[in-house]
Amino acid sequence: MDYELMQRVFPYFLEAAWTTILLSVLTAVLGLACAIVGASARFSRFAVFRILGAAYVSVFRGTPALIQLFILYFGGPQIGIQLDAFEAGVIGLGLNAGAYMTETIRGAIIAVDKGQKEAARTLGMSRWQAMRNVILPQAMRLMIRPLGVNINALIKGTALVAAISVVELTYTAQRYIGSTYKPFEMFLIAGVLYMIIIYVVGLGIAWADRKARII
């Protein structure tokens, strides 16, 4: 192992790690936003919205994220969508993560005992009042862990944007391999940095989950 080389390139990897983190945060935020819209659509009393929600989920879960990124970044200009690589990465990965998160949120809501809704409705609450005050607070607790799994996946998924040349961790590793021919060292640094990010996020998820536990 070439430790001297690893030390020399490490600062550049750190910089790239920040890009990966920024990409992950933006993707997670966009994904959650999409998921809230998506899950609402899937619970709509209008069939059109339910179908649109289901279609969104099947399209984005049914095709490779890489293809989605390529269509957006390379195919976009053809239909008048001009995005730089970073924007295309955030939007593509965000829409993709949103599809998975939609199902996570939907699953958590369905997992709340249906007697809860009945109790709320028989007291005279509207559908929305029951959802807002009775179902969602309980569903939130159920969705923290699985959303954590989604976020874990999306962080690792950011590696895909290397393919559209966003200068993040994976791309940086590939670039230095090109000039140094030391794939082991370069991918090792990238891998360790990914692990640290994932570990810290995991701690945050576990903390949130503990905070939300029912007594």
Added chain:
Amino acid sequence: MTNQKPFIDIRHAQKSFGSLNVLRDISLQVQRGQIVAIIGPSGSGKSTLLRAINDLDPLTGGEVWLEDKQINKSLPHRQYEQHINEVRQEIGMVFQHFNLFPHLKVRENVTMAPKMLKGLSDAEANALAEEQLTKVGMIERIDYYPSQLSGGQKQRVAIARALAMKPKVMLFDEATSALDPELVEEVNLVMKKLAEEHMTMIIVTHEMGFAESVCDRVLFMDQGVVVEEGPPEVIFRNPKNERTRNFLRKHLAGQKG
């Protein structure tokens, strides 16, 4: 029996799921202050009938009236929602599995709906919760979470939660069926107290002794029809119908075994 207009009037209730007829043309009139028990084997439609009263399981035919209001009106969605939410505030319901809100303390379980739906202030709602919880003997547990309570205690809180909306009628859907035997009595006592206050009640139950001691009328249902109805002393002591006799015999044997 007086000839006054019924308080609750179920007219020709029918309910089917596909080809399965759960309720076949059932009519039931309940006067104000009356206590009616519905008994019968599982699958007889008794819970469905009870749940049709607040349109939780909407009927496929027939009408349900509370005083001069038809409950199961067919209206455009928004109007129906507003209508049914108003009606349901007047009908308390207690479930077999309590359905307390686990994320809220006992106090908030009781105060939530009155605050949200009747615009009570915190102070008013708290006073109301304390009053209702005292009535069901749960005031000491006001700051507990449901998960810290026994089944009997949970059910008493659930009754207090329903009473806090000041309902005109209370529906009990096998309120003691999920309880350990030694916890049944404390819930029965609360229901007896309500009976003494002349609360109108419809009780779906397997507790024949309780039904006999508290109710004015008993309905025996089987396969979606009311097989026999009458005062408890007749239904339990001297039933005329063979199916009623069979059911009671089996049920009593089951209780002993």
